[in-house]
Amino acid sequence: MNLPQALKRPTLHEELVERLRNLVVEDALKPGEKVPEKDLCEAFGVSRTPLREALKVLASEGLVVLQTNRGARVAKVTREELEKTFPVIAVLEQLAGEQACLHLDNAGIARIQKRHDAMVKAFHARDRKAYFKANQDIHNALIEGAGNDILETHHRLLAARVRRARYMVNLSDERWAQAIDEHEQMMALLHARDAEGLGLLMKTHMMNKFAAHIRALSFAEEDGLG
Amino acid sequence: MNLPQALKRPTLHEELVERLRNLVVEDALKPGEKVPEKDLCEAFGVSRTPLREALKVLASEGLVVLQTNRGARVAKVTREELEKTFPVIAVLEQLAGEQACLHLDNAGIARIQKRHDAMVKAFHARDRKAYFKANQDIHNALIEGAGNDILETHHRLLAARVRRARYMVNLSDERWAQAIDEHEQMMALLHARDAEGLGLLMKTHMMNKFAAHIRALSFAEEDGLG
DNA sequence: TGACGTAATTATGAATTCATAATTCAGTCA
DNA sequence: TGACTGAATTATGAATTCATAATTACGTCA
Numbered sequence: 001m002n003l004p005q006a007l008k009r010p011t012l013h014e015e016l017v018e019r020l021r022n023l024v025v026e027d028a029l030k031p032g033e034k035v036p037e038k039d040l041c042e043a044f045g046v047s048r049t050p051l052r053e054a055l056k057v058l059a060s061e062g063l064v065v066l067q068t069n070r071g072a073r074v075a076k077v078t079r080e081e082l083e084k085t086f087p088v089i090a091v092l093e094q095l096a097g098e099q100a101c102l103h104l105d106n107a108g109i110a111r112i113q114k115r116h117d118a119m120v121k122a123f124h125a126r127d128r129k130a131y132f133k134a135n136q137d138i139h140n141a142l143i144e145g146a147g148n149d150i151l152e153t154h155h156r157l158l159a160a161r162v163r164r165a166r167y168m169v170n171l172s173d174e175r176w177a178q179a180i181d182e183h184e185q186m187m188a189l190l191h192a193r194d195a196e197g198l199g200l201l202m203k204t205h206m207m208n209k210f211a212a213h214i215r216a217l218s219f220a221e222e223d224g225l226g
Numbered sequence: 227m228n229l230p231q232a233l234k235r236p237t238l239h240e241e242l243v244e245r246l247r248n249l250v251v252e253d254a255l256k257p258g259e260k261v262p263e264k265d266l267c268e269a270f271g272v273s274r275t276p277l278r279e280a281l282k283v284l285a286s287e288g289l290v291v292l293q294t295n296r297g298a299r300v301a302k303v304t305r306e307e308l309e310k311t312f313p314v315i316a317v318l319e320q321l322a323g324e325q326a327c328l329h330l331d332n333a334g335i336a337r338i339q340k341r342h343d344a345m346v347k348a349f350h351a352r353d354r355k356a357y358f359k360a361n362q363d364i365h366n367a368l369i370e371g372a373g374n375d376i377l378e379t380h381h382r383l384l385a386a387r388v389r390r391a392r393y394m395v396n397l398s399d400e401r402w403a404q405a406i407d408e409h410e411q412m413m414a415l416l417h418a419r420d421a422e423g424l425g426l427l428m429k430t431h432m433m434n435k436f437a438a439h440i441r442a443l444s445f446a447e448e449d450g451l452g
Numbered sequence: 453t454g455a456c457g458t459a460a461t462t463a464t465g466a467a468t469t470c471a472t473a474a475t476t477c478a479g480t481c482a
Numbered sequence: 483t484g485a486c487t488g489a490a491t492t493a494t495g496a497a498t499t500c501a502t503a504a505t506t507a508c509g510t511c512a
Contacts, residue, residue: 009294011495013282037463047497049275052465053282056239060283062379068235069464069503084376087325091317099313150310153288154380237465263493273467278495295473295494 012046016054019044024063024074025163035064035072061157077165079217085162086210092155093139094203097186099146101195109190112141116187123180128170138183142202165213175212182208238272242280245270250289250300251389261290261298287383303391305443311388312436316429318381319365323412323428325372327421335416338367342413349406354396364409368428391439401438408434 020040023029041051055072058064064072104112119134143155171179182205189198246266249255267277281298284290290298330338345360369381397405408431415424 011292011294013495017286048464049496049498053279053496056279057282057286060243060286066237068237070505071464081376084374087321087374088318088377088380091321092314095313095317148310148313150307150384151314154314154384158376158380239465274494275466275468279466296475297494 012050013053013057016044016046016051017057020054020058021061021063021160024058025160027164029074031074031076031164033074035074037071062161075161077161079214082162082165082210082213082217085158086206086213089155089158089162090203090206090210092151092158093143093206094199096143096146096148096151096155096199097202098195098199099148099151100142101190101193101198103147104145104190108141108145112138112145112190113187115141116183119183120180123176131176135179135183165217171212171216175208178208179205238276239279239283242270242272242277243283246280246284247287247289247386250284251386253390255300257300257302257390259300261300263297288387301387303387305440308388308391308436308439308443311384312432312439315381315384315388316432316436318377318384319369319432320425320429322369322372322374322377322381322425324421324425325374325377326368327416327419327424329373330371330416334367334371338364338371338416339413341367342409345409346406349402357402361405361409391443397438397442401434404434405431 020029020035029035035055037048037051037055041048044051055064055066059066059072063075065075066072115134115137119131119138122128122130122134143152146152182201186198186201186205189201246255246261255261261281263274263277263281267274270277281290281292285292285298289301291301292298341360341363345357345364348354348356348360369378372378408427412424412427412431415427
């Protein structure tokens with residue numbers, strides 16, 4: 001029998017970690033900006049203690065940077081950091097791809113296929129927002145499909161740090177088409193349950209994504225937006 | 227010019243994270259045990275506030291588990307968790323091996339060779355403790371050699387969670403000899419700067435290590451020590 | 453006018469306090 | 483004796499307070 005774990009009520013600091021993380025990822029708190037402790041306390045209606053606890057956790061995740069006696073700032077996502085983060089995400093996705101092939105049942109694969117179809121539809125409709133969302137869903141589903149929560153946790157931590165950057169670049173039509181093509185191949189390999197193949201493809205897919213981002217970032221920097 | 231980053235004095239909670247982490251990794255606080263908030267406050271001579279902040283961080287690292295209104299316990303390292311953690315460490319080491327080949331200069335490789343020699347010496351002297359330390363040093367040096375602090379951070383987080391388990395198993399003579407052999411090959415590939423080769427070997431090396439641990443753990447469980 | 457030094461203000465780290473949930477323990481009754 | 487009840491104790495989460503570092507505002511002098 002599967003007894004429910006001693007039920008877990010949330011504490012303030014846990015909720016705050018969630019909500020602050022969202023503020024950062026959704027760009028309500030911008031990189032480099034100070035995290036206004038007092039204002040946030042008022043906004044959330046809590047005292048400083050749980051909020052500060054939450055900030056410590058976010059700092060350990062790398063989403064904010066703490067400066068002694070000078071409070072917290074939202075971490076900047078530098079190009080250098082992207083260059084270090086993407087390869088790590090890539091190998092985690094590779095592992096996820098391999099494991100997903102082994103662990104997912106047919107129903108699980110069908111669910112991913114559905115999302116894939118939605119993504120292709122968004123591509124043809126040139127709906128970038130829907131595409132982005134579906135894409136994210138697929139990757140998350142594959143990670144989940146690996147059935148390894150340690151892998152999932154670390155992937156999530158890393159993905160959170162670059163997600164903001166990923167919202168900002170609007171990929172070129174070429175890259176977009178290429179990405180769709182890669183995803184088609186991924187689905188084929190998943191259906192064939194070619195673990196090694198899917199792993200390798202997911203890694204290169206991620207590195208291609210990365211290269212596109214760096215390129216886009218270069219243009220942005222030239223335009224003085226970096 | 228390379229300006230020093232706004233110099234960073236440590237805060238109490240940061241020091242406490244360090245010291246508590248050590249207590250857990252070095253097995254002074256045992257898995258499943260309650261973390262005695264009050265005692266630790268007295269021992270460290272601090273109030274509960276910074277200590278609790280530190281516990282939140284450790285919880286986000288997975289070293290302790292928080293239960294609402296029931297305090298913190300040292301996380302148990304179950305076999306299931308080992309089974310999920312090792313593959314992730316393995317792919318991170320693979321990446322590290324690849325990158326280290328590309329980034330390390332000759333001096334860096336020489337430093338690792340020195341540690342390797344020390345490890346081989348400890349092996350011949352059958353000094354398990356010295357071997358374990360040298361082994362750890364080598365792996366850490368290779369990770370560092372990759373020159374990717376994101377990779378390093380996540381490797382450290384994962385390694386911390388299994389280190390305790392790794393202290394406990396005493397590897398068989400066969401496995402020990404095999405490990406030495408694998409390390410000899412690693413050095414050869416590093417000198418040859420065969421990035422792909424070293425990456426693959428480090429991955430399988432880690433998975434072999436893992437298999438040996440699981441075997442040892444099985445015997446321990448049969449002996450009723452699990 | 454503008455750079456410098458100093459006082460006032462604010463923000464931060466950490467200790468303390470407070471309300472409440474969990475645990476312990478004594479007492480009761482079957 | 484042993485399971486149950488409820489009061490006493492303790493531990494925990496969160497608010498508040500306090501000391502000090504950082505920042506801002508202001509006044510002085512070149």
